Amino acid sequence: MTQSSNNGRQLRLPDFVAVGPGRTGTTWLHEVLKGRVDLPAGIKETDFFTTNYHKGIQWYAHHFRDADGGRPIGEVNPYFGFPEAAERIALHIPRCKIICTFRNPVERIYSAYKLWRHYTLTNFPLDEFLVKVPQVIEVTRYARHLPDWRARFGQDRVLVLLNDDLRADPQAYLDRVCDFIGIARYPVPALAAQGKLINSITDLPRFPHLARKARHFMYWLEEKQLYGMINFLERAGLWKFTFGGGPKFSSLDQATEARLHDLMRPEFDALEPMIGRDLSMWKRPQADCSPAAPRADAIQGK
Template sequence: MANRFPDFIIGGAPKCGTTSLHFILNQHPAIGLPDEEIHYFDADDPVTHPDFFFHKDGELIHYDNRAENGELLSHYAACFAPFADLPLVGEDSTTYLFSEVAPVRIRDRLPEVRLVFMLRNPVARAYSQYWHMVKSGRTICTFEQAIHTHLAIILGSTYLPHLKRYYDIFGSDRVKVVLFEDFIANNQAAIDGVTDFLGTSRMEVRDEASWFNKTYYPTSLTGQLALNRVGRKVVAWRYGNHLGSRRGPGVGLRQKLHHLWFTRVNKILLKAERPPPMRESTRDYLSDHLSRRNDGLSELLGRDLAALWPGFDG
């Protein structure tokens, strides 16, 4: 049987409701989606995935995403094998939007694919990504420090140039943009728009099955960052065997340690239902800076985003 590859991709942006969109679409009888984000088309991108890279005896260890690497392609294809008989197969990898290498690779491998992107107030998105990094053990610094040490926080909220590139490569008829705020306000209308775009039947979105990503925050940021310092070597192995493409006696042990850390230790302080508010001076800076980075986005989308995103002027 020939390999089955995606008919559509949910390509980002991170922390914009893509997990919930995935969760809802996965209930559609005609749609199949692997559970995890796959990141096949940008796994070797050090800008979007610095934690996919390792060093051993001075050598850079990385994923080989060249088109001729049949082994990694086989691992990618295996993700969709369980859905081979379904009318529509998709995947979501939320860094594709701002990866410089992903769009052309996607076009070359999946020339007819449709792409769905979710956007959110860029300041709120950046703050949400920071707290995700805190909770997942991937940072040991404050938000103000993270703004300039973790480049993906700003890059992930830089929508305009990356979205325009997808429009240029695939055409606007094969790119669907969903705004997080619209998605929250009316799940049903947002999902109807997506299923119409994908060319499949509409589905009923039930309230009890429409929001997947319930999250908790640390009761003490200082305490959580201290935990992250202790566990950072364990955390670093999260993507050590991405797509199941690596072998060796240490792989299973590292995976067990990673599982134990996150089920027994890391979650100890994750009890709060919301994070502390952002500093107003930081918010003012980000509102201005991210408006400049996205200047022209309202025109591109045909939507007055300033009316939807407080502080935005782009």
């Protein structure tokens, strides 16, 4: 999509943004779209419409400098739950298509907590963490924020997908995305079908102090846009070594799970008529639900 800036220069900006929230299969979607659409050069998430907005629209457009207009441009970035992001995307790309990926809120909240622990962003127990970082719950309030996206972009330009459908039938899930963004359908790549292209979180860092230093180094590389170095270190196994190898995460205890279900139940009830889906599978404790399909943990990005 071409947009004009204030100085008359033509900018290449996304035709669609998959806004998440995070821990709902966004990494899977980014990976399977590679090579089929034009994504940000060198990085998955620019965070432009949230933390990096002060850098200006030219900075953002530079990430799509390699796009030649021959295929859709997109970004997969968890902007859902941030009203300022919806407002800014509507300002700069008013005809943008939006993809929302929703996952069982209780699972998503716990997965987000594990991500924070994995990257040494917190050491608090879950209950205390959710008090100190309320945004984790806020971005999981799908029924609260979905109407704003629909109002800004139009209901026909906002696609709602459920992680349950991804687990049950990855190909049908991808087909819906292809139809929505306007590209030909194609088979789910083998590694993605096997759940091997997923940002799964299973363990804590073996050396927390080293992990904190590595995280700050990663942030510094991102600030300098040294994405190639970040990706090289990932391929070399540095990030996996630094941020993993420690104790494994346990399953969410039943008492905490029950409290989160009670907290999020109004969201379940409000979302059902909003998207026309039966969400009864979200309303039962996870222990009561039979697995939807093999590789569920991987596809969910636990």
